[in-house]
Amino acid sequence: MRYGTMARTIERWWTVQQGPGPIIATAIHDGHGLRPEAAEAMALSDLDRLREEDPFTGQSVQDVETHVIAHLSRFEFDLNREAAEAVYRTPEQSWGLEVWKAEPSEAFVARSLALHTEYYRMLGALLDGVAARHDKFVVIDVHSYNYRRDGADADPTPQDKAPDINIGTFSMPREQWAFLLDPLMEAMAGFDFNGRKLDVRENVAFQGKGAQTRFIHERYPQQGCAIALEFKKFFMDEWSGQPDEAELDAMRRFIRFTADKCEELLA
Numbered sequence: 001m002r003y004g005t006m007a008r009t010i011e012r013w014w015t016v017q018q019g020p021g022p023i024i025a026t027a028i029h030d031g032h033g034l035r036p037e038a039a040e041a042m043a044l045s046d047l048d049r050l051r052e053e054d055p056f057t058g059q060s061v062q063d064v065e066t067h068v069i070a071h072l073s074r075f076e077f078d079l080n081r082e083a084a085e086a087v088y089r090t091p092e093q094s095w096g097l098e099v100w101k102a103e104p105s106e107a108f109v110a111r112s113l114a115l116h117t118e119y120y121r122m123l124g125a126l127l128d129g130v131a132a133r134h135d136k137f138v139v140i141d142v143h144s145y146n147y148r149r150d151g152a153d154a155d156p157t158p159q160d161k162a163p164d165i166n167i168g169t170f171s172m173p174r175e176q177w178a179f180l181l182d183p184l185m186e187a188m189a190g191f192d193f194n195g196r197k198l199d200v201r202e203n204v205a206f207q208g209k210g211a212q213t214r215f216i217h218e219r220y221p222q223q224g225c226a227i228a229l230e231f232k233k234f235f236m237d238e239w240s241g242q243p244d245e246a247e248l249d250a251m252r253r254f255i256r257f258t259a260d261k262c263e264e265l266l267a
Contacts, residue, residue, distance in 0.1 A: 012071045013115055015058075016126065019065025022134040022266055023259045024127070027142050028079040028119075028212060030058030031070040037108065038076040043101045049075050050241050052095055054144040056248055057231070061142055063256040066130070068123070075099055077112040079119055080143075080210035086116050120215060127216065131223050138180070138262040139216055139226040142255060144233050145205055152239035161205065164198040168208020168228030171217045177225045180265045184227075187261045194250045206230055229258070 012033070032053055034042060042049075058069035070079055075094070077086045087109050088094035130137045145166070147157040156162070167185060174181070189200040208228030216226035235247035 014068055014070045014072075014119065014122075016068050016122065017066060018126065018129075020133070021065055021263060022130060022137040023064060023140065023262050024066045024068070024130065024137065025061035025064035025140040025142060025255060025259060026068045026070075026212065027054065027057040027061050028068070028070045029054035029074050029143055030056070031072045031074070033071050034073055034076050035112070038112065041100050041102070041104060041108070042075065043098050044075060047241060048097065049073055051146065051238055052097070054142075055241065056235065056243055056251070057142045057144055059248060060231075060251040060255045061140070063252055064140070064259045066126075068126070070119070072115065077116045079116060080212055082211050083113050083116055087112055123212075123215070124219065127220065127224065131220055134223075134266075136223050136225070136266055137220075138266065139213075139224065140255065140258060140262070141208075141210070141212055141226055141228045142231070143206075143210075143228065144231040144235075146238050147232050147234075148238045152237070157205075159199065162232055163201040163204050164232050164234060165200040166205040166230040166232070167200065167202045168206045168210075168213070168230065169202055170207040170209045171214045172208070172225065172227070173217065173221070180225060180262065181227070183265060184258070184261055188254075188258060191254055191257055193254060194246055198254075205232075 030053070032046070032050060032055065053074060061067040061069065075088065078088070085093065087104065088099045089104070091098055147162040148154065165188060169181065185200050185202065189197060191198065206228065210228060213226035213228050216224045231251060235251055236243040
């Protein structure tokens with residue numbers, strides 16, 4: 001199991017690979033690592049954290065020429081929340097979980113939020129370069145979500161409320177990007193995913209209200225389309241963390257296919 005042997009502390013913040021095209025893929029909740037002082041203060045077990053992180057999404061974006069993979073856990077600071085809410089201080093902010101052994105100090109929070117700021121500085125610089133080269137660009141913001149929250153042996157969330165792929169468009173100027181999004185979702189639904197078709201729907205389990213998509217649409221209102229793409233965690237056991245390797249391979253092909261289709265539609 002990939003995540004079971006990972007160290008709790010990590011010095012790498014994120015990995016950025018750059019290419020010439022107009023498509024970028026990100027996996028900002030893939031990370032499981034913690035800075036040393038965060039690891040010391042953390043009350044949650046590795047498996048409890050993993051359950052609410054987005055493991056293996058980083059692997060899924062690696063074939064897109066320009067991609068960003070975060071290595072630090074959302075439980076230290078959440079890159080998809082604004083800075084004021086990026087460090088989970090109460091269980092209400094973190095699925096009822098007690099994250100810290102004790103209330104984190106303001107100095108501790110400031111050190112974590114400095115990295116949150118650094119990420120968005122990096123992302124802005126990266127996308128400024130893409131925007132300088134291309135009239136329009138697309139960011140595929142890859143996440144995953146739980147559908148067996150009541151336990152490994154309990155009934156899953158019904159399919160009508162839990163599509164295989166949830167596309168979130170809340171902050172997107174939807175009509176402006178309909179020329180791309182509508183045929184893209186149709187193509188996604190037709191993709192051969194290990195011999196089956198995926199249930200692809202918009203704004204069902206999530207609406208795409210995260211900070212990263214808002215950042216992109218506000219900074220590049222005419223150029224940038226940020227698509228929040230959530231895989232249901234059908235590719236792994238939520239409770240043990242064990243992945244299905246065949247499903248992971250198909251996820252990687254699916255994201256590569258999605259990126260290629262985006263580039264085709266932009267052209």
